[in-house]
Amino acid sequence: MQSITASIPATAPVLTIMVLVPLVGALLLWLLPFTWRAARAVGLVFSLGALGVGIWALVAFDAGKAGTVQLAETHAWIPFLGVSWALGVNALGLAMLLLSALLVPVVLLASWGEVPADRQGSFTALVLVLEAFIVVIFSARDVFLFYVCFEAMLVPVYFLVGRFGGPDRQRAALKFLLYSLAGGLVMLIGVVALYVYGPHQGDEFLVESLVGSLAAPQTTIRWIFVSFMVAFAVKAPLVPLHTWLPDTAEQATAGTSVLLIGVLDKIGTYGMITLVLPLFPEASRWAAPVVLVLAVIGIIYGGLAAVGQDNLYRLISYTSISHFGFMVLGIFIGSPIAASGAMVYMVAHGLSIAGLYLATGFLARRTGTVVISELGGMGRVLPLVAGTFLFSGLASIALPGLSGFVPEWMVLTGTFSRSMALGVVAVLGVIIAAVYVLLPYQRVFTGAPAARRASDADLDGRERLVLAPVIVAMLALGLVPGVFTDALDGVAEQISTTMSDDVAPAAASPAVPAPATPTATEGISK
Structure with missing residues (x-):
């Protein structure tokens, strides 16, 4: 597949910058004693900054090669495992990044009348951390990097539901976490299998290195496929693995549901397109x-x-x-x-x-x-x-x-x-x-x-x-x-x-x- 096997390097690490901007904003909110009014302003500024970087990525993106991975960057992360900080987007990945970057400041503005003032800073910081994970997930070219952020983003979502939701919020947050962790653990089996049956040279977990290179019987490959599909079907949510969603949405704040259902659940369909189909x-x-x-x-x-x-x-x-x-x-x-x-x-x-x-x-x-x-x-x-x-x-x-x-x-x-x-x-x-x-x-x-x-x-x-x-x-x-x-x-x-x-x-x-x-x-x- 062209979007997997070819990539165009970035002249600047625009995607990494898009990760760092909301992450820096979250760290400032956690480390410095902002008033609730200042916390609102800080969150809005950094979320709009991430949107600005997203527009920069759009301008740098070559629409004539939209099916190809662009703005690519690769840096060694865990060399002995062949894991890389590898980012890049095709047209779909860029569209999801822009959607996320648009909705985060919208959600933060909406929360000004929804979240208690004394907890505005922590809510805003969690949303910004979540945005950083979203950017990595929708641009990750390394399967292990994708998996790590796929699991890590459960933490801010859990607290966004469990701390700021309705009267039954803790039960809903726990149900969301258990479903998502179960899907993630099944997916981990597949990630380990990719390492075992992968090329074992260079960047073992880069998607372009794994396509067509799995040295395993077809039956084994099908089981690896199932492990990924289960995780993405939970996230999508595909019947019958959907039951966590209504309970979570009922208890979450409206803004949290916008990010959860409007953006995060698309990781399921995005994963099917960018990982499952090309690899299996x-x-x-x-x-x-x-x-x-x-x-x-x-x-x-x-x-x-x-x-x-x-x-x-x-x-x-x-x-x-x-x-x-x-x-x-x-x-x-x-x-x-x-x-x-x-x-x-x-x-x-x-x-x-x-x-x-x-x-x-x-x-x-x-x-x-x-x-x-x-x-x-x-x-x-x-x-x-x-x-x-x-x-x-x-x-x-x-x-x-x-x-x-x-x-x-x-x-x-x-x-x-x-x-x-x-x-x-x-x-x-x-x-x-x-x-x-x-x-x-x-x-x-x-x-x-x-x-x-x-x-x-x-x-x-x-x-x-x-x-x-x-x-x-x-x-x-x-x-x-x-x-x-x-x-x-x-x-x-x-x-x-x-x-x-x-x-x-x-x-x-x-x-x-x-x-x-x-x-x-x-x-x-x-």
């Missing part, structure tokens, strides 16, 4: 029928479970389970247009989930509840909150012109080109999605409000500033998707080439013939 192509094709069935089960199950929720935080988390089903479907179906759609979906979902959780958090701050049956008529009292929730919800269910439309259309189009049966089931998920967004909107925001709600204030200037970049990004991705999809064409072709050999389940209907070598952006206006 045959095993990926071998497991594809099962993965595809689990993906469509997730689409339907997540949607139906969302319809039945009476808590907005849990409802949004179940919608995400359904959306992750679409992403995994696009990755494993073997179509370039579906693969490109899955990657755009990763970004689009991060934006819409941010809008939904932030709007719900602002609603909870004013009403003291997110229980749907206890609310009603809030649209008359809080029209901006209602509008943001509806706008983000419509983006998540793929209203044309908003961020979710193009990726969902691409995944469905690519799925139908490979399997009519899977496509039909996925379309049912689209129908269910309209119910799980519009029904709670009707119950929470329409009608006459209770008398005790009449004095609630709508969004203030800071809260509008928090939501503005998210809304603008949803509109931009919906109206001008071609810039992004074009950049992902090379990566999408690599994914579909890996997965193109009879990936549809045996029980599926015969594949519909597809045009010869379709482009991932065919039919999309720029």
Whole structure:
């Protein structure tokens, strides 16, 4: 694969700098006695600094070679194990870094009214540490480095949920930690196996060194593949390894859920694309029928479970389970247009989930509840909150012109080109999605409000500033998707080439013939 076997070195260590900026901010917050107001300012400055470095990376990135790893840097870390500090990004990795860099300052600004003042410094420091780990994970070219940060980022998330969440926060944080650690321990078996069966020369853990060089029987390689897939399926979250998510999202702060579901859970789908498929192509094709069935089960199950929720935080988390089903479907179906759609979906979902959780958090701050049956008529009292929730919800269910439309259309189009049966089931998920967004909107925001709600204030200037970049990004991705999809064409072709050999389940209907070598952006206006 071009994005794995080739890399373009950076003229400056821009990715390392992007790691260090939030890390330095976190250290300052821990070591110096800032007041809570100063802590807010420090966190915002360093998070915006990381965003600035991300824009620097975007400017330095060669869009004409977007499928190739760029801004690459490699430094020996643990030489006797062949472990390196090796970073680099292709178009997908860069997109995830920019999404993360955008959402972190948004979350910090939102937390100014959500986190108690005496704990603002520790919350901000944890978010900045988490951002540093995110940058490494989405740019790591060394498997061992990826694994270390994959596990280490559990620590700040655990404390963000366990210290700043709802009344049952500690149980939710522990459940999140146990699920994630279990997946990570299974993945560790695979990482050790890569060292045992790898090339044993030079940089043993660099992905480009491992591709095509595993000296192991195919059965063993398949077991290594399973160890990685289990960890990424927990993170994704793929049914049936999803049950930690609703409990965690119900107890976490809205900002923590934005980072957890909008960014961190994408590590699951990102890992499938950048590690699992290139390292284990045959095993990926071998497991594809099962993965595809689990993906469509997730689409339907997540949607139906969302319809039945009476808590907005849990409802949004179940919608995400359904959306992750679409992403995994696009990755494993073997179509370039579906693969490109899955990657755009990763970004689009991060934006819409941010809008939904932030709007719900602002609603909870004013009403003291997110229980749907206890609310009603809030649209008359809080029209901006209602509008943001509806706008983000419509983006998540793929209203044309908003961020979710193009990726969902691409995944469905690519799925139908490979399997009519899977496509039909996925379309049912689209129908269910309209119910799980519009029904709670009707119950929470329409009608006459209770008398005790009449004095609630709508969004203030800071809260509008928090939501503005998210809304603008949803509109931009919906109206001008071609810039992004074009950049992902090379990566999408690599994914579909890996997965193109009879990936549809045996029980599926015969594949519909597809045009010869379709482009991932065919039919999309720029």
